[in-house]
Amino acid sequence: MEYEVKLDIFEGPLDLLLYLIKKNEIDIYDIPIALITEQYLQHIEMMKYLNLDVAGDYLLLASTLIHIKSKMLLPVEEGDAGETEDEPDPRAELVKQLLDYQVFKEAASQLDQRPLLERDIFKRGLSTENGNAGISEDETPMEVSVFALVETFYRVISSMKEPELMEIDVEKLSLTDRINEVMAQLTEKKMLSFVELLQDSSDKRMMLYTFLAILELMKLRMIKVYQASSFGVIRVVLAAEL
Amino acid sequence: MEETKAIIEAIIFASESPLTVDKIREVLHEVEKSEIARLVQDLINEYDERRGGFVLQEVAGGLHFRTRSDLSFWISKLMKAKQSMLTNAAMETLAVIAYKQPVVKSEIDRIRGVDAGSPLKGLLDKKLVRIMGRKDVPGKPIMYGTTKRFLEIFSLKDLSELPTLKELKDLQDGTEPLVTELPISDDSEI
Structure with missing residues (x-):
């Protein structure tokens, strides 16, 4: 079972479209719709098994692109000379939307470049204790997306070297048991990394249960799963601890 | 004195x-x-x-x-500095709110072309964004704006210290804004 996830992270369909425009060095005011539509569709094909919720927004833009493409294929009526001039470019609205989005993307990056409190500048009285394994009381780490969890899960599972033996009479596992075990571990250790929790399991089945247990506990808001930075260590803590 | x-x-x-x-x-x-x-x-x-x-x-x-x-x-050698406390999605959402406030969620969604529900919730949780009231249109959607904490975190005196949308657009086009930072001579203060 080989899972390879290779995907640039896009903030949405417009972001993906901008990326394609930049990649192909296209003039934003004169987008070759056929080429871009094709590449765009290729990309969402790749993204299909990811977040369905996001896919909806992507599909909406895909249909817009196809609509524009078909409009542009239609021959322009050359009846009344003046009228053809007035016909707006079917791409115009999309271009406006892209330009607008681009401005706010720039605004976001400018914001991020500002000296941020507790990243670049500091006020008095911050705790220097690094205890609690990296999460200081004041830290507000970003919450992990389920996608990051899935990725880590596949990484751990594919790093399992030993071949799996087929056993028929293994002990019966139940999700409830695993949930209780995870909770017990967390109560004792206060904080565990996601990888630590997974490595605790002996085989893939067990890992799968651990993973499901974590998802279930997240849903029940019994635990919180945090990541201080992109690609950082994913940490699991009891919700009550925070 | x-x-x-x-x-x-x-x-x-x-x-x-x-x-x-x-x-x-x-x-x-x-x-x-x-x-x-x-x-x-x-x-x-x-x-x-x-x-x-x-x-x-x-x-x-x-x-x-x-x-x-x-x-x-x-x-950061003494204590753990935050790398980034906001995801790109959250940062974009925050930027839209900062410039367009008071703004309803559907407008944020429209500008970014994607549902802003989850980054918006995160921003509310972090108290960077607050509810400013309801817009007087059918459905009475909630309007959002930035908080004082937003100014504190981003070291802003007030909102006017942000670059204007026009300036950002110029940055995009690669053209330098007409008025770059001219060295202000001392006597201009008098």
Whole structure:
């Protein structure tokens, strides 16, 4: 079972479209719709098994692109000379939307470049204790997306070297048991990394249960799963601890 | 006079969050507001000239002692600095709200071309964004705006300190804004 996830992270369909425009060095005011539509569709094909919720927004833009493409294929009526001039470019609205989005993307990056409190500048009285394994009381780490969890899960599972033996009479596992075990571990250790929790399991089945247990506990808001930075260590803590 | 300045310095130092001139006035009610503002400016200049480890900064409508931004590397050796507390999606959402406030969610969604529900929730949780009321249109959608904490975190005096959308657009086009930072000659202050 080989899972390879290779995907640039896009903030949405417009972001993906901008990326394609930049990649192909296209003039934003004169987008070759056929080429871009094709590449765009290729990309969402790749993204299909990811977040369905996001896919909806992507599909909406895909249909817009196809609509524009078909409009542009239609021959322009050359009846009344003046009228053809007035016909707006079917791409115009999309271009406006892209330009607008681009401005706010720039605004976001400018914001991020500002000296941020507790990243670049500091006020008095911050705790220097690094205890609690990296999460200081004041830290507000970003919450992990389920996608990051899935990725880590596949990484751990594919790093399992030993071949799996087929056993028929293994002990019966139940999700409830695993949930209780995870909770017990967390109560004792206060904080565990996601990888630590997974490595605790002996085989893939067990890992799968651990993973499901974590998802279930997240849903029940019994635990919180945090990541201080992109690609950082994913940490699991009891919700009550925070 | 020197004593008044020292008092102002002391209360700003003692205050945990940015202290407004009005608050300072509550302590020193016999001193004119303009006088306080002048002394505050004096203090700001003194700390700037000193080029020490920290400066007196005007932020979120108040005054606050903060470390110099170019020293973050050293502070991060002492304590864990946050790498980034916001995802790109959250940052974009925040940017839209900062510029368009008061703004409804559907407008944020439209600009970004993607549902902003989850980043919006995160921003509300982090108290960078607040609910400003409801828009008087069918459905009465909630309007969002930025908080004082947003100004504090992003070291902004007020919202007008953000680059304008026009300036951002110029940046995009690669054309330098017409008015670049011209060195201000000293006599312009008089």
